[in-house]
Amino acid sequence: xxxxxxxxxxxxxxxxxxxxxxxxxxxxxxxxxxxxWYQHHPGKAPKLIIYDxxxxxxxxxxxxxxxxxxxxxxxxxxxxxxxxxxDYYCCSYAGSYTLVFGGGTKLTVx
Amino acid sequence: xxxxxxxxxxxxxPSETLSLNCTVSGGSITSGANYWGWIRQSPGKxxxxxxxxxxxxxxxxxxxxxxxxxxxxxxxxxQFSLRLSSMTAADTAIxxxxxxxxxxxxxxxxxxxxxxxxx
Numbered sequence: 001x002x003x004x005x006x007x008x009x010x011x012x013x014x015x016x017x018x019x020x021x022x023x024x025x026x027x028x029x030x031x032x033x034x035x036x037w038y039q040h041h042p043g044k045a046p047k048l049i050i051y052d053x054x055x056x057x058x059x060x061x062x063x064x065x066x067x068x069x070x071x072x073x074x075x076x077x078x079x080x081x082x083x084x085x086x087d088y089y090c091c092s093y094a095g096s097y098t099l100v101f102g103g104g105t106k107l108t109v110x
Numbered sequence: 111x112x113x114x115x116x117x118x119x120x121x122x123x124p125s126e127t128l129s130l131n132c133t134v135s136g137g138s139i140t141s142g143a144n145y146w147g148w149i150r151q152s153p154g155k156x157x158x159x160x161x162x163x164x165x166x167x168x169x170x171x172x173x174x175x176x177x178x179x180x181x182x183x184x185x186x187x188x189q190f191s192l193r194l195s196s197m198t199a200a201d202t203a204i205x206x207x208x209x210x211x212x213x214x215x216x217x218x219x220x221x222x223x224x225x226x227x228x229x
Contacts, residue, residue, distance in 0.1 A: 036215035097170035103156035
């Protein structure tokens with residue numbers, strides 16, 4: 001069971017959109033509809049922002065969206081704001097009652 | 111609103127066993143279709159799922175840690191616990207507890223507790 005692959009860092013200017021990719025395999029992202037994304041400001045509790053590939057929990061604005069193509073899931077944040085600067089993690093169910101996370105992506109708002 | 115709080119020692123000696131508790135408030139640990147999980151973040155690295163437990167007692171853990179992991183649940187005190195044996199420096203991390211919705215996603219998290227392995 002290997003970690004999902006995310007870019008180490010991405011950046012964007014306020015108002016722009018950014019997309020973070022998360023690449024897995026046919027044993028996780030490619031098979032199961034249980035891909036989730038988390039926003040983590042260091043020192044605080046991680047926050048669920050996307051689940052089941054593209055669903056948003058109550059209270060999460062629609063500027064956050066999720067998608068999947070094959071073995072790769074993506075998180076798009078539109079209308080970047082300074083408060084979006086954080087670490088973002090993807091996670092997928094990987095069968096046999098196991099879960100796997102990505103290595104995390106640091107988003108910098110320029 | 112559901113809240114989770116980790117507690118335990120901040121320092122563990124090599125080869126010893128780590129014991130952490132997670133206290134759940136604002137809801138019952140036995141309600142809903144929920145598992146309860148442990149996740150960690152090693153320095154400079156990403157999140158790693160350690161394992162999860164269903165309130166009925168069924169447990170599941172990361173294949174690479176399964177031989178060292180024990181997760182238990184105390185429904186009377188609304189708590190669940192992690193024991194990780196044979197600790198090494200590689201186990202130094204922030205340990206989070208979280209509500210695991212049917213092994214699909216983690217929808218409520220604690221703030222995490224730093225555990226350092228050092229003699």
